[in-house]
Amino acid sequence: MTSIHDSPLVRKLSAFVALSENELGVLERLHQRRRSFVAGRDMVHQGQSEQTAYILSQGWVCSYKIQPDGTRQVVDFQIPGDFLGLRSVLLRTSDHSFEPIVDIEAAEVSAEHILDAFSQAPRLATAILWAASRDEAMVVEHLVGIGRRNADARMAHFLLELCARLSLVNMGSRSGYDCPLTQYHLADVLGLSAVHVNRVLRHLRERRLVTFRSSQVVIHDYGRLVELAEFDPAYLDQAGPLLK
């Protein structure tokens, strides 16, 4: 039997609030309706007004928008512990698609469920809204990266952000992590071509900064990578406000 303590969401939130027994119980109830999805088939399609959100417990998902001309822009990746479609369920407007990158496990949560949970454990609401605001901050940082960083720095920054996020749920460290993304995924998130992604990766590897190969990211020199990316994790760890 698996404990609620194994939930990546719990691990993530625990980094910011010490969760009470009551709060853990509410979270456990949120995880009731487990579902699986297979890699590659969209869970939610652009335009569709979906009424359910998910808490991702295993696997990776990407949320993206397709342009009329067929090009794709990935807005964000979700990793275990992340919400999928939280905003769209609260505000009934899903304007992008979700695609599982590998086979995934997720807990389905309806708007009611969430609002219930919020009223039973208000501090939990704050914690989850904090997580949501962090997601938004990541989108903004992503925007800045695409607008104002060159390809090398963009890649470095992206890999470092993933590192920080994965570390929070014990799925990585400063020396590296598992990563099921293809170079096409990287291209679509960074606004580059797949060919150029390949060259950038080679470049970073040759400079002995980081190696991305066979679904693994190995960070050779964390410090110099941070420097190249001008990575400032301030937008990720706003620990202060929630501790009280």
Added chain:
Amino acid sequence: MTSIHDSPLVRKLSAFVALSENELGVLERLHQRRRSFVAGRDMVHQGQSEQTAYILSQGWVCSYKIQPDGTRQVVDFQIPGDFLGLRSVLLRTSDHSFEPIVDIEAAEVSAEHILDAFSQAPRLATAILWAASRDEAMVVEHLVGIGRRNADARMAHFLLELCARLSLVNMGSRSGYDCPLTQYHLADVLGLSAVHVNRVLRHLRERRLVTFRSSQVVIHDYGRLVELAEFDPAYLDQAGPLLK
């Protein structure tokens, strides 16, 4: 004496909900504390944890992030009727700066004020959260634009989005609008250099699509501009959900 009906925020929200007398009263009380700011001097600075938000009633503001290397990325512009720092006041994390582009008028609102208003008029809360989610959708669309559109389409898309937003508060139409932005502002929002912005504008002007000159945007051919930008306003007017 000015009526609450003149407030751009009221005009904006009215496009989506028929506001009751009670709701108008609550909105009026939100507009009590009027303040002015002069052009060019930051209202809120990156990193500062500000406790107040504003409802912009006159003028334009831009929210941006400065990179360590000095380059700037504008995340969004605020026009009358828009909130400034709503998220940061609710979640106490302001990670970018706000700069008035011209002298502005705004109403200061504290977190308490807003929460009070929400409890007095729950439907208003929905409407305001809808506006917030629209802002987020705009950031996502912005991301897609910078990542996957060329300079011409990016510019066209941006000018069309502004057109739609301004029309909502009666400050523009499909034939054009006033716009106090400089070409440097355009460069910083579109992730281009100011020099290239100038060339793009010339190009659009020569093709008789749109003219941006002396603080005025004149749209010559709305249809062909929409086509060039592949502009689909779906992400802006999610009228449906709130009408009930």
Added chain:
DNA sequence: CGTTAGTTTGATGGTCCTCAAGCACTGTGG
């Protein structure tokens, strides 16, 4: 063992940046 998805490398060229310089307009102080 052929097929498919993903990676790698080369060649070529377009988009957009940078540097540089000149122009137009506005406000300021002598």
Added chain:
DNA sequence: CCACAGTGCTTGAGGACCATCAAACTAACG
């Protein structure tokens, strides 16, 4: 009234960065 400084716009030249096209290679899989 005029010099001037400041801000914003405009245009040219040259080159960096990254896209596109093309092709070969590897690994996984039925």
